[in-house]
Amino acid sequence: DTAVSQTPKYLVTQMGNDKSIKCEQNLGHDTMYWYKQDSKKFLKIMFSYNNKELIINETVPNRFSPKSPDKAHLNLHINSLELGDSAVYFCASSGDAYGYTFGSGTRLTVV
Amino acid sequence: KNEVEQSPQNLTAQEGEFITINCSYSVGISALHWLQQHPGGGIVSLFMLSSGKKKHGRLIATINIQEKHSSLHITASHPRDSAVYICAVPRNNNDMRFGAGTRLTVKP
Numbered sequence: 001d002t003a004v005s006q007t008p009k010y011l012v013t014q015m016g017n018d019k020s021i022k023c024e025q026n027l028g029h030d031t032m033y034w035y036k037q038d039s040k041k042f043l044k045i046m047f048s049y050n051n052k053e054l055i056i057n058e059t060v061p062n063r064f065s066p067k068s069p070d071k072a073h074l075n076l077h078i079n080s081l082e083l084g085d086s087a088v089y090f091c092a093s094s095g096d097a098y099g100y101t102f103g104s105g106t107r108l109t110v111v
Numbered sequence: 112k113n114e115v116e117q118s119p120q121n122l123t124a125q126e127g128e129f130i131t132i133n134c135s136y137s138v139g140i141s142a143l144h145w146l147q148q149h150p151g152g153g154i155v156s157l158f159m160l161s162s163g164k165k166k167h168g169r170l171i172a173t174i175n176i177q178e179k180h181s182s183l184h185i186t187a188s189h190p191r192d193s194a195v196y197i198c199a200v201p202r203n204n205n206d207m208r209f210g211a212g213t214r215l216t217v218k219p
Contacts, residue, residue, distance in 0.1 A: 033207070035207075040211070041211070041214075042209065043209040056206055092154075100159075100199075102146075102153070102154040104153045105154070107152070
């Protein structure tokens with residue numbers, strides 16, 4: 001049973017397309033996150049949702065729009081994809097103040 | 112300057128060696144995480160600690176809250192320990208700040 005599952009694992013798409021990455025957690029956690037890992041492996045938070053409410057929205061282009069239909073799901077929709085969006089995107093969840101579980105990541109390549 | 116600094120950035124060791132990775136942070140925290148990312152890409156949470164020391168198998172993590180410093184030790188290192196180790200500190204309970212990671216290579 002996968003605790004935090006992301007789909008797809010790999011995504012190759014052309015510039016200008018719109019794509020979505022899905023994330024689901026079955027841990028009963030209240031908070032979910034999206035992180036971006038750049039080519040230098042540096043992780044940076046993008047969004048955080050707590051019980052479907054947006055808590056953190058770091059400085060990311062508004063082409064990125066998170067959607068949380070319920071507290072077990074946090075999807076990431078990206079409009080008008082650009083070359084610089086190529087990265088690995090990680091979903092994560094936390095239940096108490098400090099316990100984190102990460103998804104396996106989605107490698108997005110924009111060509 | 113990054114709020115979370117790790118050293119070294121890269122580390123190569125021979126199998127069996129004792130490994131130490133250091134993490135210093137500048138923000139006030141109540142806990143710190145050590146994460147492991149294997150070449151395949153998945154991230155695994157190794158430790159979450161707020162004081163003293165925790166041990167899991169050959170891995171030991173220590174933290175000194177007053178000095179804002181943590182260390183991750185690996186005893187009797189093995190090639191399968193080769194991975195990127197990331198120090199992370201939560202801010203405001205919902206915002207995690209990450210170190211740049213330490214790339215460990217253990218040679219047989």
